[in-house]
Amino acid sequence: MSEKLSFVNPTANSPWGTYLSQVDRVVPYLGPLARWVETLKRPKRALIVDVPIEMDDGTIAHFEGYRVQHNMSRGPGKGGVRFHPDVTLEEVMALSAWMTIKTAAVNLPYGGAKGGIRVDPKKLSLQELEKITRRYTSEIGIIIGPHTDIPAPDVNTNGQIMAWMMDTYSMNVGGTATGVVTGKPLHLGGSLGRVKATGRGVFVTGREAARRLGMDLRGARIAVQGFGNVGSVAAELFAEAGAKIVAVQDHTGTIVNTNGLDLSKLIPIANKEGVIAFKGGDVVPNEAFWDTACDILIPAALEGQITAERAQKTTAKLVLEGANGPTVSSADDILAERGVLVVPDVICNAGGVTVSYFEWVQDFSSFFWDEDEINVRLDRIMMNALNQIWDTADKHKITLRTATYAVACERILMARQERGLYP
Numbered sequence: 001m002s003e004k005l006s007f008v009n010p011t012a013n014s015p016w017g018t019y020l021s022q023v024d025r026v027v028p029y030l031g032p033l034a035r036w037v038e039t040l041k042r043p044k045r046a047l048i049v050d051v052p053i054e055m056d057d058g059t060i061a062h063f064e065g066y067r068v069q070h071n072m073s074r075g076p077g078k079g080g081v082r083f084h085p086d087v088t089l090e091e092v093m094a095l096s097a098w099m100t101i102k103t104a105a106v107n108l109p110y111g112g113a114k115g116g117i118r119v120d121p122k123k124l125s126l127q128e129l130e131k132i133t134r135r136y137t138s139e140i141g142i143i144i145g146p147h148t149d150i151p152a153p154d155v156n157t158n159g160q161i162m163a164w165m166m167d168t169y170s171m172n173v174g175g176t177a178t179g180v181v182t183g184k185p186l187h188l189g190g191s192l193g194r195v196k197a198t199g200r201g202v203f204v205t206g207r208e209a210a211r212r213l214g215m216d217l218r219g220a221r222i223a224v225q226g227f228g229n230v231g232s233v234a235a236e237l238f239a240e241a242g243a244k245i246v247a248v249q250d251h252t253g254t255i256v257n258t259n260g261l262d263l264s265k266l267i268p269i270a271n272k273e274g275v276i277a278f279k280g281g282d283v284v285p286n287e288a289f290w291d292t293a294c295d296i297l298i299p300a301a302l303e304g305q306i307t308a309e310r311a312q313k314t315t316a317k318l319v320l321e322g323a324n325g326p327t328v329s330s331a332d333d334i335l336a337e338r339g340v341l342v343v344p345d346v347i348c349n350a351g352g353v354t355v356s357y358f359e360w361v362q363d364f365s366s367f368f369w370d371e372d373e374i375n376v377r378l379d380r381i382m383m384n385a386l387n388q389i390w391d392t393a394d395k396h397k398i399t400l401r402t403a404t405y406a407v408a409c410e411r412i413l414m415a416r417q418e419r420g421l422y423p
Contacts, residue, residue: 013328015094015303021329026405029396033413040100040409043093044111045069049139051117053131063132067115067140069149070096073415076147077113078103078353080154080183081161083132087116094303095154098324099353102346104408106385108357113149115140121156133161137168144169146179146364152356153183155302163188179363182356191359193374194352198322199233200375201351202298204382205343206234206320207241212390213318213341215295218242221258223294223316225249226301227270230322230349232263234298239263247292248275249301254289255281290314299326300349306331314340321345336399344401346408347386354381 010017023040030037051063066089069077079099092114100112117136121129143149153162162181166188169180178189186192193200210217220243224231227250235245244260252274255261262280269278276283290310297314299305300322306314311331319335319342321327327335327342335342355378362368369377393403 010090013304013307013330014090015325016090016097018304018325018329019094019097022401022405023409025402026409029398029402029406030409030413033410033417036413036416037409039071039073039413039416040097043068043070043096044072045143046089046093047140047143048089049136051132051136051139053128053135055128056125063117063119063136065115065117065136065139066092067143067149067151068092068096068113069143070112070114071100071412072111072113072149073412073419074104075109075111076145077149078108078110078152078356079112079114080152081115081117081136081157081165082155083117083119083121083157083161084155085118085120087118091303092116095324098346100412101405101408102350102353104411105347105389105404106350106354106381107411108354110150110353110357113151114154115151116154129161130164133164134168137165138172141169141172144180146177146360150179150356150360151181152353159183159185159190162190179360182359184359189359189363191355191362191368191374192371193378194355194359195229196233197355197374197378198230198349198352199235199300200237200378201354201382202230202234202300202320202322202348203237203241204351204379205348205386206238206296206298206318208383208386209318209320209341209343210296215318219244220296221246221294222296222298223247223249223289223292224298224300225289225305225326226299226323227267227275228300230352231298231300232267232270234300234320234322236263236267238296243296246294247289248281249286249289250275252276254284254286256284256288256292257281258293296320299323301326304328306335308334311335311338311340316340319343321348324349332399332401342399342401343386344404347382347389347400347404350385351378351382354378 096114103110184190253276297316303325306327308330311334
């Protein structure tokens with residue numbers, strides 16, 4: 001008889017607990033493949049590493065790092081690396097599992113992986129940040145590689161971090177391996193369109209969802225939680241389509257303007273000082289963000305933000321999950337009961353991993369596409385994936401999240417079944 005993972009005892013609303021409940025909901029739609037479903041409830045491999053570095057003051061500091069490969073039945077592991085003081089093994093497990101679902105949902109030849117270090121990078125000097133990145137890369141180097149597991153940027157990591165990771169891995173294998181990470185600077189094998197890809201994917205799927213709901217984007221009111229690459233890019237694209245961004249929340253606080261925030265002025269200020277430094281809106285308590293009258297809600301921060309209580313509050317008719325796992329399962333049920341359409345993270349924010357795939361392909365061929373071609377290919381993949389998922393939802397009369405899992409899990413478990421068990 002199978003047992004629960006011994007090193008994690010998830011609560012219902014924890015990241016791993018949320019993921020497990022999402023898998024349980026899809027079992028009735030898997031048919032004979034359901035016999036393999038336990039595969040999805042266990043990570044293939046979880047690595048915990050010690051990351052010691054010498055700090056600028058000469059002291060030795062130790063940080064805990066992780067790399068989890070959840071499932072690789074369909075291809076190499078793929079997933080970001082985050083530097084954050086609240087990173088835990090359970091969180092990284094859940095994020096790696098969502099990457100498994102995400103890559104399958106858009107039919108990329110990848111599995112799911114994720115990594116992280118429990119550290120506040122804002123407290124590190126540039127030299128210390130480089131040291132911790134390189135040491136972490138050396139420690140997880142035994143399981144990553146261009147054909148095995150390809151990291152990418154995530155929370156508090158960027159192109160520079162990826163450049164250090166690529167260089168460290170390359171030095172250890174004795175040759176330049178540009179394909180070991182994605183999200184790199186352009187002159188090191190990065191791809192055009194990568195920085196804005198996740199936000200663009202949120203917009204593309206949101207635009208299609210609004211069309212199907214009969215919602216006119218012109219004048220639509222949008223609230224955005226999280227104003228980094230994902231939230232700000234999605235906000236810009238929706239504003240260009242005629243929508244009004246009425247509320248924005250980031251780590252500094254929340255601002256509201258019912259007439260619409262001026263993004264051309266807000267974004268530069270938010271990037272430097274945070275949104276509450278912007279004078280074109282009213283600063284309100286963070287919890288008031290969820291009460292703001294809006295038509296579209298875009299959670300683009302961290303997981304677990306839409307709780308049952310907040311699901312009852314929101315006036316939105318459409319939720320676009322720019323973050324990974326922003327809605328707990330109990331809130332999902334409430335939103336469904338209230339007739340709120342949720343475009344789930346594993347399809348809504350898949351633009352980033354899709355262009356990461358393009359970057360990986362371009363690195364292997366040493367032939368690079370222009371940004372227009374990148375965006376055309378991205379839009380086509382996102383639209384094809386969403387349309388197939390929407391058809392599945394209509395066929396079974398289920399939510400888009402359950403439909404996404406049904407499509408993705410079928411692909412993953414079919415690969416598992418056809419490959420068989422070794423030895």
